[in-house]
Amino acid sequence: MRTDGPVVIALDGTANSAHTLEWGVAEAVRRQADVLLVRTVDEAWQVTAWSWYPIVGGSDVDGEAVQYLADQQARLLERHPGVPVETRVLHGQVVPSLRELSADAQLLVVGARPRDGRGRTGSTGAHVAAHARCPVAVVRAARTTPEAPVVVGVDGSSASLAAAHVAAHEAWMRGRALTVVHARPTIPDPFGRGSLPPLATDDEDDPTHKAARVVAENLRADNAGLVVDAALVDDDPADALTGMARGAALLVVGSRGLGGFRGMLLGSVSSAVVREATCPVLVVHDNG
Incomplete structure (x- = not known):
């Protein structure tokens, strides 16, 4: 970048x-x-x-x-x-x-x-x-407060990890806290009764939860004095991010790029977030 x-x-x-x-x-x-x-x-x-x-x-x-x-x-x-x-x-x-x-x-x-x-x-x-x-x-x-955090979504992809590092720098420059959000979509019920929660939702040793916490820990280590919180949400990723970022100073998302040219199209989550969020959104492209 x-x-x-x-x-x-x-x-x-x-x-x-x-x-x-x-x-x-x-x-x-x-x-x-x-x-x-x-x-x-x-x-x-x-x-x-x-x-x-x-x-x-x-x-x-x-x-x-x-x-x-x-x-x-x-x-x-x-x-x-x-x-x-x-x-x-x-x-x-x-x-x-x-x-x-x-x-x-x-x-x-x-x-x-x-x-x-x-x-x-x-x-x-x-x-x-x-x-x-x-x-x-x-x-x-959008209305915000001096205490409003910068929010970033992570899902383990290289694009989201790049976005996390950019978000940490943006939060540090603004003197804001950083909220790292990882959302796991609910599982559709095959019997048509709505949806079921993901397995091991409350298990702190679950690999997905551990990976998200590691991202937050690394961002704290790389940005001295930065307050980093991790939010693990069982919800549609786009809905979770726009909900967590309501009133935020900034929402950061990564774009993997789809189709024949890297960076040419937004993924479904990033596209939905840009359209639906009520705060400023920063889209970081994966140039790897």
Whole structure:
């Protein structure tokens, strides 16, 4: 994972962009990284929305994007005058444009439409997180407290172990505790009576429980002063993580990558977490 590139903050001009910008700048300050503010302009809709021909003499979308980024840059520098910040307008579809830019970034920050109780978060953040070449933070405004922990999910995979180490560093930088969550899904009852709890749920010598505790112990050893708690949950992993992370400072998940290209698709748990979580989510790709 790169540590020398900029923190790229993608803004779309919606009401949530102010929170996305604030969150991304705070992360850049913690990392002592440069900031690159970007906005994507996709003019293809003008062709598809008005038959086969492009619109001539339409609004200056590109100029509006340039001015918008300049305004955001000015506001950023008022609050953080020492942060190096540049702006860039991208042209084309959002996901491919951000994926190309992410190759040289250490973190890509995107906003997510706030949940309103009527449905899940929009899919753009999930698509960007799936295809980017660097860690992606999907940011949504959420209430938190100074005591709120960083939460990470582990399942023994290399991707989740990489995520655990990133989460420990994020918690240490923030001065927060870290909660390591391992969830084992319940077993469907073959007789159709709901589900059965996993075997050896309360057995501390169970190999799965021991492995999760070892991860927590290693993170404590590698990060002096970091408070690490282990939570062993018998539940659907995505439901367990989003539930444990309600009100958390950050939820970190690993992405193994599925299909023909490593890192190109999110696993089902990571995808569900990005869509359902009510706190910021950091997706760490397995580049091993």
